[in-house]
Amino acid sequence: MKEAISAAGAAAAAALIALWGWRKKKGSRKRKRDRVIGVIPARFQSVRFPGKPLVKILGVPMVVRTWQQACLCKTLSKVIVATDDDRIAEACRQEGAEVVMTSVSCANGTERCHEAVTKMPGEYDIVINIQGDEPLIDPHVIDDTVKALQESPDSVYSTACTPLAHEDVDTRVRVKCILDKFGYAMYFSRGVLPQNKDGQVRAYPSPFQDRPYLLHLGLACFDRAFLAQYCKMPPTPLMLMEDLEQLKVLENGYKIKVIVVEHEAHGVDEPEDVTKIEEKMRKLGLPSRAAALV
Template sequence: MRGFAGLTLVLAGGVAILLKWKKRLLGRKRLRVIGVIPARFQSARFPGKPLVSILGKPMVVHTWEQACKATTLQKVVVATDDERIASACRKAGAEVVMTSSECPNGTVRCHEAVTKLPGDYDVVINIQGDEPLIEPEIIDDTVRALQNSPDCVYSTACTPLDHERVEQRTRVKCILDRHGHAIYFSRGVLPANKDGAVRPFPAPFQQQPYLLHLGLACFDRAFLAEYCRMAPTPLMLMEDLEQLKVLENGYKIKVIVVEHNAHGVDEPEDVAVIEQKMREEGLT
């Protein structure tokens, strides 16, 4: 009985925290938005990836240029700990915030960058530097999704994923509830079935697609600070996906589904694919 009473107190405490956040969010409009592009030179699979040349221009600069076209952002900055990246971005005209080399991930780097800037922002959107073809309209729609969802602390975007790519571990998949909230993210096949096959959804849901998570993470600013104080969670560590810590702590993530034909640059061979798409879309 003593153990049960202790568990009841813990659960009650968790519910109280969530209710506090919901009350706080419902009273705020979250109008001022900053876009942050975290960029680090070191990468296990692709060292120096932000500076890889795509049609003669560093990839991170392409991403910054796309982000600057978004109409919901009052400011766009690049956050890095590497002077080579900083120099390339400044040369292109980007504002750069130098951050610690000890940042464990892009989310913490975004938080540190915003704390070093003047201004009081309500929303921080983490725009992955390896998405040089991200459409500014998708950035805007992701921001508005959070602004229009007062019970959520985070929003992001997904796009339909071809069946032949579902098993690729570099592609992060997502599943949603019937209200557009994230249920789970995984590098594995998601959703899976008992025979492990990738196939159309069963009747009457054959038009339901597998969903690829895009490199956008839009945070309520106050929650971002809270998120960075939270301890790592089991599923976050198992999947190596930062957004799972949001779900594991009981918070809601709003997801929009968009049409986005280009994926990010995960490996060197992706560069040629991106260059071809840029030529096709006249983004040279």
């Protein structure tokens, strides 16, 4: 009897060792994940800014401006707008954008991206969620975020951050991030992050001594298989507390690869931000019916 138990134990141990070796080998091999789709989720309803996707930025709907920027990317095989609103769909189609209609029951942009890609023909390895309220998003930042995931086989998600000026650290609409020394996300928060015992916003040892706080730019680049799994996961405590979807990734033990770029964020959170965006576009010399960066 003891010999049978011993043999069974040895067999189980051998199986675990083999499985561990397979996972290690699998994790060390770079997966190409070349087929990439960019999705811009857009909904009409917004607590702070109803109808935001259709607000005109120098005569062009904001969501269209974002789509135009995304179309300049080199890594994206396709760019679509995902919405449940006929007004948004019509405005995008008039400008040439491909639109996928999604359910009104989507709880957030991530679920909307997943549903839209599920309805698309063809297979994709990576899905990048591009927020529609960044009409001046740099295509290079999108490309670099995609490449970060492609080059990090141990990650299921990648995103981008940029140094944040001290005067903006206390702003709740600015999501902050902290990283480990290998470039993986440790945490995201709407509060001051990192915090210190005296509660003061000040420099701390980092590669960015003048602007050590990091602003999350909002790009969410998913491994396609993980995105389907993510949407089935129940909400997590920190995700609900901070109202930040990416925390569910970390709370479930998965890795998020982060790139740090020099990029001036131009997100539209409130109506007064529209004027700031238009002023910036005029300084860049952008005509009213174009969105290419110079």
